[in-house]
Amino acid sequence: MDNRKGMLLVISGPSGVGKGEMVKAIMAEDDSLVFSVSATTRARRDYEQEGVHYYFKTMEEYKRLVSEDAFVEYAEVYGNHYGTLKSEVYQRMEKGQNVVLDIDSQGAMMVLEKMPECVSIFLLPPSYKELRRRLEGRGTESAETVEGRMAKAAREISRKDRYEYIVVNDNFDEALSQVRAIIAAEKHKRTRFNPDVPQE
């Protein structure tokens, strides 16, 4: 009997730490990991499909969902609103899927409050100096943007003590194998995986 239940995996860390690369790497190798479809007040683009790319909501609908506590987390980005629907997350978890949220620490704090049973990982840079080097190395950000990101990084890192796991992304392959181990271990938590032992 397989009675695995999915988990909600929150991966957070400052911009430049390698969060996007990490999420991409783990999702490429593990079919049980999925994203949830977010709700947004942003205008639909031509190629986007309702329920596939996003659930498109009017501002009124969005506000109602917030007031109904329908979101695990939500945020405003450049005037548009985005939210992760509880119903979406739960549905996937019930099917045994593991929902991945790649979010900043502000969103993560909301998730930790609303779903304390989530698995939360904070990716830490080995140093501020190295984080700055990575941000500058992108070559796409102005000096001003880098300073802004460094200031935000300090705020993000100040919240690290709220996460369940901390992984330092110094060497990417090592950090990846640590995140992999966390996922593998969490899949074997008795609360998610508790098979019966057949007589035969």
Add this chain to the structure above:
Amino acid sequence: MDNRKGMLLVISGPSGVGKGEMVKAIMAEDDSLVFSVSATTRARRDYEQEGVHYYFKTMEEYKRLVSEDAFVEYAEVYGNHYGTLKSEVYQRMEKGQNVVLDIDSQGAMMVLEKMPECVSIFLLPPSYKELRRRLEGRGTESAETVEGRMAKAAREISRKDRYEYIVVNDNFDEALSQVRAIIAAEKHKRTRFNPDVPQE
């Protein structure tokens, strides 16, 4: 700054499930894993050294330690008493070592009560039929002993819901890599591993 703190790792499971082999395999590859020195009322053998092989205690001393709640777990085996001293376990954990206890479920239940922060893994056989095959395969046990062990196995397995992690030992290498992942993940729990990020 390295502020890793050790863990107490409880590995349990019915006789024949491959617990001994598992403990041997993980300890061979990870220097941070250690056993603690037990206290016993058993007579010292010639080659045995106090504080190395055991702490040898008189029955009176042993009873006093029990009454003082000095043991994480203790048990009687063929008329001799054995106990894992809290002081021993804590001392090793403070040094960042991870103490491994390879014990039956009765002992494990005591540990879970006295040190709920321990990491507990229950090794489950894929089936009772396979467990019987392994016990008989040893070739060293009488039919009567096998029946006794099967009855004890059922009692052990009935307690599996108390453990934090469950690993099925069907294929040994797979089970080993799962136990490895649990240990790696637990080392990255924020409560054990929470480095500062240097400016430089």
